[in-house]
Amino acid sequence: xxxVTKNSARLLGVILAGGSSRRMGGQDKxxxxxxxKSILDHIIERLRPxxxxxxxxxxxxxxxxxxxxxxxxxxxxxxxAGLYTALSYAKDNGFEKVVTVASDTPFIPDDFSKRLLExxxxxxxxxxSNDRIHPVLALWDVSLLGELTEALNDDQxxxxxxxxxxxxxxxxxxxxxxxxxxxxxxxxxxxxxxLSDYFFK
Numbered sequence: 001x002x003x004v005t006k007n008s009a010r011l012l013g014v015i016l017a018g019g020s021s022r023r024m025g026g027q028d029k030x031x032x033x034x035x036x037k038s039i040l041d042h043i044i045e046r047l048r049p050x051x052x053x054x055x056x057x058x059x060x061x062x063x064x065x066x067x068x069x070x071x072x073x074x075x076x077x078x079x080x081a082g083l084y085t086a087l088s089y090a091k092d093n094g095f096e097k098v099v100t101v102a103s104d105t106p107f108i109p110d111d112f113s114k115r116l117l118e119x120x121x122x123x124x125x126x127x128x129s130n131d132r133i134h135p136v137l138a139l140w141d142v143s144l145l146g147e148l149t150e151a152l153n154d155d156q157x158x159x160x161x162x163x164x165x166x167x168x169x170x171x172x173x174x175x176x177x178x179x180x181x182x183x184x185x186x187x188x189x190x191x192x193x194x195l196s197d198y199f200f201k
Contacts, residue, residue: 009096009120011113013051014086015043016079016136017058017103018072028060029183030103035196039183040065042106042200050113051099055089057082058103074152079136079159084152087145098140104183105137106192107199113139115171122169129173129180135159137180 074081116139127137
């Protein structure tokens with residue numbers, strides 16, 4: 001659990017899987033096995049101690065998990081629709097900040113939320129590694145919901161384009177291997193298995 005004595009804002013964690021297509025063997029990739037557990041279970045295990053509540057944004061039915069599953073509230077689906085769902089849930093449930101991660105990044109650092117919260121005075125704080133910004137791996141202020149709603153109603157769907165209008169803070173991880181390695185293909189899954197000995201030791 002995060003240290004609320006150092007940060008008074010209640011923090012919601014959201015795993016974004018709402019836009020995931022069925023790939024690699026006919027099932028959602030976040031349910032695929034990695035080092036003895038599903039990719040999703042690894043993310044839950046790593047992120048849940050860092051937030052006050054953790055939910056999964058997913059549109060798939062019959063997902064067996066011990067956290068709440070919230071389907072997208074906006075169509076068409078995609079990262080911005082997932083963020084809309086996350087911020088809406090946060091607003092309705094008394095959270096001030098939301099930290100989001102992708103459902104295909106099993107190696108989320110143990111200090112992920114803590115380091116993002118160090119720059120919580122910004123409305124948006126994004127993770128960065130290997131000179132690459134990860135807009136889905138980020139901290140968001142719930143007050144962004146109105147502006148996000150306007151953007152979606154204007155048919156904006158590109159996350160990077162939308163956040164470029166804000167003063168975005170960046171938090172860099174220069175670790176090797178990259179803790180934000182994401183799994184998109186069968187080859188990526190094999191590489192993640194090789195990396196699991198390092199990250200899950």
